[in-house]
Amino acid sequence: MENGRIYLDHAATTPVDPDVVEAMLPFLTSEFGNPSSIYYRGRQARRALDEARDAVAQAIGAQSPREIIFTGGGSEADNLALKGVAWAYRDRGRHIVTTAIEHHAVLRAAKSLGDQGFDVTYVRPDAHGIVAPEAVREAIRDDTILISVMHANNETGTLQPIREIAAIARERGIVFHTDAVQTVGHLPVDVSELGCDLLSLAAHKFYGPKGVGALYVRRSVSLAPLIHGGGQEQERRAGTENVAGIVGMAKALELSAVDRPQRLEKIRRLRDRLEAGILSAIEGARLNGHPHERLPGHLNVTFDGIEGESLLLNLDMQGIEASSGSACTSGSIEASHVLLAMGLDRKAALGSIRFSLGKRNTIEEIDRVLEVLPPLVERLRNTRISPGF
Ligand SMILES: Cc1ncc(COP(=O)(O)O)c(C=O)c1O
Structure with a gap:
């Protein structure tokens, strides 16, 4: 941190x-x-x-x-x-x-x-x-x-x-x-x-x-x-x-190349902890991408009934920096072309965010995210402000 x-x-x-x-x-x-x-x-x-x-x-x-x-x-x-x-x-x-x-x-x-x-x-x-x-x-x-x-x-x-x-x-x-x-x-x-x-x-x-x-x-x-x-x-x-x-x-x-296997394993373990924590604590959270044919630090999740951009801004206010594949073009948010190509509908694609971990992340940081995220998702679901969500 x-x-x-x-x-x-x-x-x-x-x-x-x-x-x-x-x-x-x-x-x-x-x-x-x-x-x-x-x-x-x-x-x-x-x-x-x-x-x-x-x-x-x-x-x-x-x-x-x-x-x-x-x-x-x-x-x-x-x-x-x-x-x-x-x-x-x-x-x-x-x-x-x-x-x-x-x-x-x-x-x-x-x-x-x-x-x-x-x-x-x-x-x-x-x-x-x-x-x-x-x-x-x-x-x-x-x-x-x-x-x-x-x-x-x-x-x-x-x-x-x-x-x-x-x-x-x-x-x-x-x-x-x-x-x-x-x-x-x-x-x-x-x-x-x-x-x-x-x-x-x-x-x-x-x-x-x-x-x-x-x-x-x-x-x-x-x-x-x-x-x-x-x-x-x-x-x-x-x-x-x-x-x-x-x-x-x-x-x-x-x-x-120095200590690569150990570093990748550490990152993978933290990512898996985050993934398991999110999927078990938050109903209507789904993993995007292949379950294991995947880079060890990536975690892309759809949160049903949520606008990804709002979630990102709220996470930012809590000191957590993540991203989405959505792009803001001329005032409107465009859904990720990657998630759409994988068959997600526009709403699900817009409700997705990406966490990508690195070598300096710690278990305390992951646990902090797992503490902050579930109530945040719950709150955003209960205060749906944008039409269509
Ligand atoms: C897969 C991939 N290709 C190309 C690029 C572009 O690289 P750069 O930002 O160095 O121009 C990125 C950066 O996000 C990327 O992830």
Whole structure:
């Protein structure tokens, strides 16, 4: 509990680890050189960048550091993957397969490609939020050039059968991308084991800084750049590199491997305690997502007869920070596209909230939530102020 507040929104972002800050500091102060400069200070920055690239490549099982492109976060990595592959392969075909539950960074990149003459098929998940490999196979056409399916969903934490889907893509000679922004730095992720051609990651999801990420691109895959300018990142992403951020990301990734099994087990135990406590104490509370094929820190729950946003605001007043997949667009609240795709109706989707736990959460914090939540839900149910709830 920091500042008396309980943070349960680690899927949105995480606090930067103090060791990560320490690793970054020299590159924000004395070691400020531009990696493209040929004098000493430039060479020092270049060396730090090279070491970070090696570390990221190794951490995800890439064959070569040249397969890593540093980006300004997960959204940029997703956009580069989709648009970069679509533009590079457009003479072979104009069809893309993705899913209805992707993050908006993929969905809206796909939509923009749709506006540019590409055809996009959105495969739907089952009621647990799992995308069946066979459904992906059925969506493939002769002109399919790219398949993009996320590794784990950010709202429910549900894990997708990526190996099977990647194998189908490979069998058909189609480039396969996975958005692993929620899994890298948490689960062990190995690109050869998964069989993906491209993979997105973002540092701020695993105790690194915001605004820095990477796209893994298998050597054999062609990619058109989104940002033109200098020759950085092998001419695939122009612009002076975010040296401090990249060094921080590599450090955070290195730290994520330390005591991983114990950390994941601790988080899972706390999440299971929260889940069991909520489902047993609150009638009309239902779990969204797969019961066990799920990231250990995620818990997405529908509370019947409740408006999720009101519950979040009330939890905030009690010092508890969680989130929902709903988005506020032009004054009205839009239900989560993920929960709707899983078959929830609009009311149930709007009545859902996500708790996502991290390594610093404690049993006392979970018990505090379990003390606050049931009477709060009860009170909100008894004071339904919004029409339709
Ligand atoms: C699955 C997934 N993809 C992409 C992103 C976007 O990453 P960023 O916020 O670093 O741009 C997020 C962030 O929430 C995410 O959860």
